[in-house]
Amino acid sequence: MLESPSAARAWRRSHVSGALFGLTRLLRDPFGQLLTLGVVAVALLLPALGLLALERVNAAASAWRPSGDLTVFLAAGEPIERAVEVADSLNGRPEVIATEVRSPDDALAELRRLSDFAEALSALDANPMPALVIVRLSPLGAENIDALKQELASLPSVDWVQVDKRWLERLEALLDAAQRAVLLAAAILALAVLLVVGNTIRLEIAEKREEIVTLKLLGATDATVRRPFLYIGLWYGVVGALLSLLLVWLSLRWLQPALADLAASYGNDLALTGLGARGGLALVGYGAALGWLGALVASSRHLRLAEPK
Amino acid sequence: MLESPSAARAWRRSHVSGALFGLTRLLRDPFGQLLTLGVVAVALLLPALGLLALERVNAAASAWRPSGDLTVFLAAGEPIERAVEVADSLNGRPEVIATEVRSPDDALAELRRLSDFAEALSALDANPMPALVIVRLSPLGAENIDALKQELASLPSVDWVQVDKRWLERLEALLDAAQRAVLLAAAILALAVLLVVGNTIRLEIAEKREEIVTLKLLGATDATVRRPFLYIGLWYGVVGALLSLLLVWLSLRWLQPALADLAASYGNDLALTGLGARGGLALVGYGAALGWLGALVASSRHLRLAEPK
């Protein structure tokens, strides 16, 4: 018979109509969907921006490291030439990547920049700082840092050697904490997406309760009945993610001038670049998965209330 | 006739039953209300905590001011007794509240604490810092700060006078920015409350659409039909506020040890106290008003869809 029923056709049809239903549902009343879409977009925006920023700061942090790994303080009164000699003797060695010589004036200037007592220091009669050699170590050097310190400290012209890991360690600890905070925020925000999409699906189901019961009475399977709601969740995720991509772009444009200033003052390229195509796709996928999951949870919970009697 | 109808009785009754309906509605399915109550509670918690913290920091800031308003740097080599003389000569004057004398060793120690070059400074052969007198000004003194500076700087034993307003100004700018941030966050969160309560009311209305139409057909006024929904919003606000009071209390308990440490290191009482009865009442009132407003907006919008035909 030409008009024979077909389970496959019914299945395909329910996907197409489910997807269309979800999309039209969303587009029909965008104002009513503001809360949901807003939460989804913000919940994707904040982690995305956070991760982007972390990535840039990480990259910048490894590029900076201007003060090196070791600072060699020459004895007071030693001339700058002695510092250059020390630097030269280090430059050939495999433990060392680079060296940098600072005159006592440079050193004082830096001390001033970092201290709240700038004006007080300017009142000092004489410069108390010695000349410095700042040493940047190779991985090999980093391994043998203590031996190197001993060796340099025993040089006659050297007063004292300081291991400069402190601020890098601090920065790394800070970045680590920031990363955790971003991930925690992302998790909380993901939960918020599940809740808010779930709430919306609950609303949809409440509005269509009678219709759902009727569909089941007419022989629609649970999966068929559920499909449009899962698609609604999916579309929320997708549209919310697209919205958050827009917001990422806007935020970056808005942050750019401030960042440019900051970057200029460090002589570094701190410019945030966008997410790129792969990042954008990942964000949309993440949003879709979250929306779908929220719809899944809510529909399991609430479709049970729409059983025939 | 004994059984005569009474408009006043109908009105009273609709308030009582509306309030009861709203409350039972909320308590019947607290899990389903998690999102709404959570948003309300957090939206009230964050500004409350923020304002509490600001208040404490403000109080602490005016109590601290340990370095005073002026720092008088004596000429290098002047003995500490000269600093005491300067301090004594200032103590009687109306412009001055208090003075404090620092030996060169104290001054170096402080410089060290504030600087990243602590180890480098410890390598210095001699202490470059002079003795200091730290001067705290009265309001009169603050007005004439420039004249006073001139006068002190012209003393023979004094090398230089520094006006120490910088860090206070910074702190004040910071507090100002923090206050703005807290208020902005409060506004955004208030909007979130309106949206989320509105969404819940929308759900309620959707679930009761047919019932609402029937009530109107039976002669219930718009106000009567709307009343239970306004009460729902009100209860959300109240219960959310109570929840946020609980959260405030928990947060304070949790923050207390960390704050105690911090306070100890500044020798100051930074302990956050609770909101107090008046603050708590204000929070509940604020929550109730927000919830009610959200319900008002949503019910205006959505009850229109529940008209008989």
Add this chain to the structure above:
Amino acid sequence: MSIRFELVSKRFEDREALGDISFMVEPGEFVFVTGHSGAGKSTLLKLLALIERPTAGIIEVFGERLSKIPRRQLARYRRQLGLVFQDHRLLMDRSAFENVALPLRLDGYSEEAIARRVPTALAQVGLGGRERAFPAQLSTGEQQRLGIARAVVAAPKLLLADEPTGNLDPQLAVEIMELFVSLKSQGTTVVVASHDLPLIQKIRRRTIVLERGRQIDDFRPEDAHA
């Protein structure tokens, strides 16, 4: 005059549900409106209940022009009516008692008056003792009777009943019609839309006949009761 229709028409987009209807109903009168499915019976009642507005013509109820009633006065107007809906329109989350009590509560009757009147109304429709049942626990016919009890409990000035016996067997239908007729003693005007010709023949009252929205007859059986 209880009701006056003057050249009333009602169009829904392309369909004319009612066309040029004119009639009058005296206070306390009992009128059937009949006609085939889709003839316009429910539309006529909806116009009286202000659920729909006419496209043309004048409707007056108790001397009041319906088109002049502002939105704010709708509730007051409707509280004079007793409505039996073709689809019952019960409140599913309230007991039978509370459903029937509703009009009394809206009018602000005392709890004692409610406790006295509601069981009486339920007993009149054969639902005595079912006070605590919820609508979902009633058969369709029982639901219909619950709706009838709710419509009559507050002694409305005008009772509009749309197909009130569609879910009742012939014997019950007659009993309900007798209940409606008895409301005359309290001055209630009754308009019943029904397609149940055997019932109409049995009750023998004034009958307005509609066909495709037109009023094709308005007769009072010769031996009609007053």
Add this chain to the structure above:
Amino acid sequence: MSIRFELVSKRFEDREALGDISFMVEPGEFVFVTGHSGAGKSTLLKLLALIERPTAGIIEVFGERLSKIPRRQLARYRRQLGLVFQDHRLLMDRSAFENVALPLRLDGYSEEAIARRVPTALAQVGLGGRERAFPAQLSTGEQQRLGIARAVVAAPKLLLADEPTGNLDPQLAVEIMELFVSLKSQGTTVVVASHDLPLIQKIRRRTIVLERGRQIDDFRPEDAHA
């Protein structure tokens, strides 16, 4: 055997809606179930549609024990049925066409088949040309007929109609019953719950009579059509 009831009872908390019902229905047979309001007619049909489960007894449909059908198979089972609900149960946000097309879509019929069958079914219930109307734009009787068209369109093996003519005038009611009788040609078994005694007398088919949940009669008029 199409249907077999064996000592079936259904209690709702304190009320016995059906007690010890036993009967059998042959494939292609047409059966009325009648009785007063609240007698248990709808409950009997709900048991067959697996909307309610019996408290005791055995029900078999097409040789399948209903109590053995797992939840996952409910949809498959129900797609063999055509259901006319006492409260119509139309999808209010879909047109008349889409309402009737629904069972065909669920079965996975092609669009061409749907476009051919739906208008036929609508014409059979006197709604030809109303394809684009939404349920809210139909009178109650028209809604009921739409529900009937939806129930018959997919040629169900078993048609369960609960008070399918409650909102129709006597003439239309007979036409609908004649439509149901004609389904015998495609092998459909028909069970109609109705309180409309004049109609039952006119159609003259096997009739099961219920009273307060008990089966008090099961008769086949002497001159009943096969």
